Amino acid sequence: xxxxxxxxxxxxxxxxxxxxxxxxxxxxxxxxxxxxxxxxxxxxxxxxxxxxxxxxxxxxxxxxxxxxxxxxxxxxxxxxxxxxxxxxxxxxxxxxxxxxxxxxxxxxxxxxxxxxxxxxxxxxxxxxxxxxxxxxxxxxxxxxxxxxxxxxxxxxxxxxxxxxxxxxxxxxxxxxxxxxxxxxxxxxxxxxxxxxxxxxxxxxxxxxxxxxxxxxxxxxxxxxxxxxxxxxxxxxxxxxxxxxxxxxxxxxxxxxxxxxxxxxxxxxxxxxxxxxxxxxxxxxxxxxxxxxxxxxxxxxxxxxxxxxxxxxxxxxxxxxxxxxxxxxxxxxxxxxxxxxxxxxxxxxxxxxxxxxxxxxxxxxxxxxxxxxx
Numbered sequence: 114x115x116x117x118x119x120x121x122x123x124x125x126x127x128x129x130x131x132x133x134x135x136x137x138x139x140x141x142x143x144x145x146x147x148x149x150x151x152x153x154x155x156x157x158x159x160x161x162x163x164x165x166x167x168x169x170x171x172x173x174x175x176x177x178x179x180x181x182x183x184x185x186x187x188x189x190x191x192x193x194x195x196x197x198x199x200x201x202x203x204x205x206x207x208x209x210x211x212x213x214x215x216x217x218x219x220x221x222x223x224x225x226x227x228x229x230x231x232x233x234x235x236x237x238x239x240x241x242x243x244x245x246x247x248x249x250x251x252x253x254x255x256x257x258x259x260x261x262x263x264x265x266x267x268x269x270x271x272x273x274x275x276x277x278x279x280x281x282x283x284x285x286x287x288x289x290x291x292x293x294x295x296x297x298x299x300x301x302x303x304x305x306x307x308x309x310x311x312x313x314x315x316x317x318x319x320x321x322x323x324x325x326x327x328x329x330x331x332x333x334x335x336x337x338x339x340x341x342x343x344x345x346x347x348x349x350x351x352x353x354x355x356x357x358x359x360x361x362x363x364x365x366x367x368x369x370x371x372x373x374x375x376x377x378x379x380x381x382x383x384x385x386x387x388x389x390x391x392x393x394x395x396x397x398x399x400x401x402x403x404x405x406x407x408x409x410x411x412x413x414x415x416x417x418x419x420x421x422x423x424x425x426x427x428x429x430x431x432x433x434x435x436x437x438x439x440x441x442x443x444x445x446x447x448x449x450x451x452x453x454x455x456x457x458x459x460x461x462x463x464x465x466x467x468x469x470x471x472x473x474x475x476x477x478x479x480x481x482x483x484x485x486x
Contacts, residue, residue, distance in 0.1 A: 237472030
């Protein structure tokens with residue numbers, strides 16, 4: 114049996130060459146040189162075959178002579194396999210030039226609307242809240258992407274808060290990174306006070322790493338003092354419980370690292386540090402760890418744990434529903450790989466990583482009031 118298989122295998126190897134020779138011998142309109150035509154006429158006129166006597170002669174115009182006489186051939190008597198070899202080389206070159214490009218998934222949408230809820234107290238606020246967010250990214254010339262980042266929040270007790278930000282992001286052709294700067298105006302209302310602040314930040318966002326730095330500066334009135342309660346001390350005196358809520362100015366820096374990124378799914382970790390201070394010698398310095406994930410284009414989650422000298426240990430989680438609309442974000446450099454194109458486009462369409470709630474702290478004092486004159 115193995116002899117039969119070997120014979121079939123050898124025949125399959127030799128079959129293309131045999132077919133090529135038959136096709137080459139049956140080609141019409143073959144061109145002959147003058148010397149070949151004269152030689153053919155002599156052979157037809159001669160009735161008796163004669164032995165060919167080889168005599169040294171000068172090479173003809175259509176002959177190519179090598180050092181080995183056996184390799185002497187003419188252009189007209191070229192090997193039939195030569196056209197096949199030329200055709201195969203041309204086909205391979207054509208396939209190389211017309212090779213299909215890498216199929217990239219479309220980039221994220223330029224506009225996104227989100228509904229989110231964050232549960233648990235946070236840094237500078239006592240309870241969770243729900244949010245409605247809007248992120249609008251615009252593509253212009255010279256790889257510049259201006260954007261608006263607008264967020265409206267409602268605390269669990271019904272008090273409102275909001276953020277309105279504008280920024281610009283730039284993606285150079287020579288570096289796989291996004292460079293950005295932004296300005297924000299923040300608002301928060303608590304049970305007894307209303308605060309406003311300005312914020313500014315810079316960011317460097319890569320395909321796997323990101324760096325954010327933000328500053329927060331309360332404006333108008335940063336402290337509110339009010340009488341929270343009265344406590345009886347004796348028949349002729351009582352205590353006034355005076356509370357002062359103060360908005361804190363400060364900075365934060367965080368470093369992000371992409372753990373997994375497969376198309377629209379990603380998992381990113383953040384390590385950050387912050388420092389805030391205000392009136393009455395109030396200060397908070399600490400750090401946090403955050404895990405954020407875009408499970409699909411429409412669902413994202415986040416968990417965060419922090420600890421500092423003022424608010425102590427805090428743990429909270431968030432989930433959001435995203436509704437992407439608008440045209441796709443694309444990077445202008447065609448030489449980037451699909452992974453880099455997708456990663457940079459996603460970074461350009463993300464919310465600014467910052468503290469969206471004004472950090473405030475309430476401090477209480479007691480004052481003894483006597484009823485006697």
